Amino acid sequence: MTKKYTIRIRRYDPQTGKNWYDIHNIYAERRMTVLDALNQINEHERAGISYRSSCRMSICGSCGTIVNGKSVLMCNTFLKDLEDPVTIEPLRNFAIVKDLVVDTDAAMEKLRDALPYTTFSITKSRCESVQTPKQLEKIKQTSQCIKCMLCVSACPIYGLDYNFMGPAAAAIAYRYNKDSRDHVGEKRLDSLTGRNGVWKCNFVGECSNVCPKNVDPAGAIQKMKVMGVLHCIKSALKPKLKSKSKSKK
Amino acid sequence: MKKLANTPAPDWWKEKPAYKIYYFREYSGILIAIWGLYWLWFIGAIIFSRIILAYFPDIDPVFKYILFIPLKYYFLFNCIGFIGAIIHTITWLGVMPEILPFNLSKKQRHLIFSLLILVWLGLSTLLFILLMNSLL
């Protein structure tokens, strides 16, 4: 049984600078996703819509768009769950490159501030550090982040101030801080409690509602704030000790 | 804040329902601030009136009238403060499970939220009884 859907796609042509809405009608079979619909429009009607897609099993995080006003991954939203004029728009808070493709380089680069790596720079390792399943449980939720940038697109603070590091970077920083094998915790908290760090977040909480892998970046940021306050108090009380120990290491 | 080319103005989120809850929570701050300002005015008026009456007891009634204006609005502003305080309490207790340093499932968060509400009610009645019978 096929059902008729009208798809409105927001187009943008970088050369002419024009924005307009394309209307397409498609006949969807049972379990057609928005991504399948876009593929069909692009291939049969040669509409030439530019969009990102790769794995079609909602694990790579490239097909993030706004469908009917909600930030979703196109590959796991089904047409039968949406009401009829399905409107597809590019992600908010990012410069639009063309049609549904947005420029997320800046947000990806902000991950650098989260120092997303453990300290071990050695190349060979013989011994295996023990990590109990309980310790692993701590980082299970925030380590699911697929970097699809939907949370950054749902954050009003990021929309108004592009220097803010964004919920994604904070969630990944929280994942590495809570990892039992990590010892960069101090430096990472320095970076997070900095000017563009977590203090700009007013806990709107929308980034957690939008996350397709329910990583809950809002919760991670609040916990980082608490850790940040304690860290700052500690580093404020003993500034002399800290600088001396660094030279020793 | 440089404006990025061809991107919708950054107030797209204002009419979204999910952000209404965020508004609601932040507005309680205004109500409490107004309540606080009223009390500053109130205490200022009392201290000022005590000083004036101490030094020149017989002042013309117009000045006395001005000094006692805050008394008339005592009930109104305290109601504003009370509403603000209730909103703040409920939303803040709703947020507190997020701040606690261990990640909890949704069910656990609701549990802690209701626990906090109970603690708050208990504490309030206790304080209220303490304040009331010490008055009588």
Add this chain to the structure above:
Amino acid sequence: MNPIKEHDILIIGGGGAGLRAALSAAQLDPKLSIAILSKVYPTRSHTVSAEGGCAAAVGKDDNIKNHAEDTIIGSDYLADQDAVEFFVKHCKEEILLLEKWGCPWSRSADGAIAVRAFGGMSKKRTVFAADRTGFFMLHNLFERTYLHPNIHRYNEWYVTKLFTDDKGVTGVMAIHQKEGEMQAFRAKAVIIATGGAGKMYKNSTNSVIKTGDGMYLAYDAGAALKDMEFVQFHPTALPKTGILITEAARGEGGYLINNKKERFLKDYVPEKMELGPRDMITRAIISEYRKGNGFNGPYGKYVELDIRHLGEKVINEKLPQIRELAIEFMHTDPVKMPIPVTPAQHYTMGGISTDIKGQTTVPGLFAAGETACVSINGANRLGSNSLAECLVFGAQAGKYAATHAQKNKVRSPSAGQIKTETGRIEKILTNEGNENPFKIRDEMQETMDHHAGIIKNEKSLSSGIEKIKHLQRQFTKIKINQNNTVFNGELITTLELAGMLKLAEITLLAASRRRESRGAHYRTDYPKRNDKKFLNHLLISKSGGIHMTPSIKTEPVTITKWQPRERKY
């Protein structure tokens, strides 16, 4: 034309192998400037969809010799045994290194790295992270590249040409999809890590970006491709979408049932049943379909994978993504109902022929991962060896590319080469014709499914070659509607299609040349394995123009300890 950009090492492809190569080169010499040119953001590479696990002899009762023997028997004795011995020696080291870097491997109760059973493996040796091993590994490697300032990432650059001169590879031409202009690069060493060519087939577990660009670039640059006829079909993938249901589901104890509700594998793979090698189980399912024992669904025949008896706790803890995918895409909760699965293309054993150092036949050009064929996989890859191969040989390629870059001086591609390349792309963009590239791609995928599928024979292969040649002629008359080059989906699809058509022709040629059945290559007219004549690799390299038929040479398989024996499971 903006000036040529220079880096010491250019890595094409940002997946598991590419990132591991970048990290090992950056660690070896922090002064080297390393560039990763990736068609998509590195975290979107297909490594992210790998679910099962990464093989390493980590278990207490496991040893390297055992792992080597399983891999060689699994590969139907076509794997180069010296390469396999090198591979198994370094697997554990990579797992421990990644574990130090923060990769959340799943743990057993006492905190040691947990292992699970996998197809064709005699002992439990697949290290896993829930059932998102590829995802955790790739993101860990990607986040690690932020540590090294000398790794420069070029996200969403599509490489169209490898420049070479008589002394080896000199540089690369790439399109920056965001700005839409072409840019030439020059480098001392180039590593290709673009993954397999799964998208030649219609129903495949691979993502859209797996179009074998690296193999075509290397073939075009004169490097030799090896064993292209061996294409692995995974037995359990979801019917319409082709999404992979990992072998770990069977590793944890799942059963495959036909429509008579019985475990039909007992007549095909009596001893190992569900844990046999992938080629045998795929052929078992196909013969069940032929006997009429398969279920009939809206998207074609399927059998059922039943993991209900594992219980919800084990499924949520060990196979969370399987449950998510089955519920989301097939509307069946594996805890309550069995999952419909059917075979789909999964891995290309063949690729750019490299030695243990990752060096291809063109000096300065290295390759690693699925796109390379060191040939530790031979005729059939065992589950969870691919991620380990990406790590071990990614590190090798990175190391030897770094030493190669330290020793040599940079040579830049000639202005003529650059002009011809930009001209070629312009011509494709403004080509007058009426063919729809997407339609040609669908026909190619249809042809490959029917003619170079699980069951092949002489007739299907020769008619397949005819069809592909016809499609290649049709390809010259394609029309691209989009003329601006910023994120031009049609241009990128067309360039990928040009490569895939050539690789399809090579796969069919090599398959018709190998007149025997070995591992994943099964022919009804030659059902027996013929070690006397065909215990060798087929090396395919360009002879004359790109549109000419390639020359095929044979190269003996290096046998060290394990003499070929009859393969029984």
Add this chain to the structure above:
Amino acid sequence: MSGNINKPDIIKSLKWGAFSVTATFCAFVLPVFIFTLLSTPVVFNPPLPDWIFIIVFLGVLFCAFYHSIYRIYASDHDLQLKSKFLFWIGSIIAGISVIEILHFILLKIGVL
């Protein structure tokens, strides 16, 4: 360790720390505090000895002030809360002064 590690902003962290402490304190104490003020104008005969009550009262007042002003300033960035707050204050003052002046005039005329 590379990467641009921006220095920790200690003042901002302490401000946020103070905000969360005062907000939690107010969340528990403020409603009952105001409720008692509403039910019996306790200011005129404070239950506790004079100076303790003043300290407690000023303490609660300070906490209420701090966390609400911090919240207004923090949300000024996206909700323009500061301008809204000043607008409300202005309108309240205007409203009261108008009512009082009218009331005073009516008193003077002797209507009341």
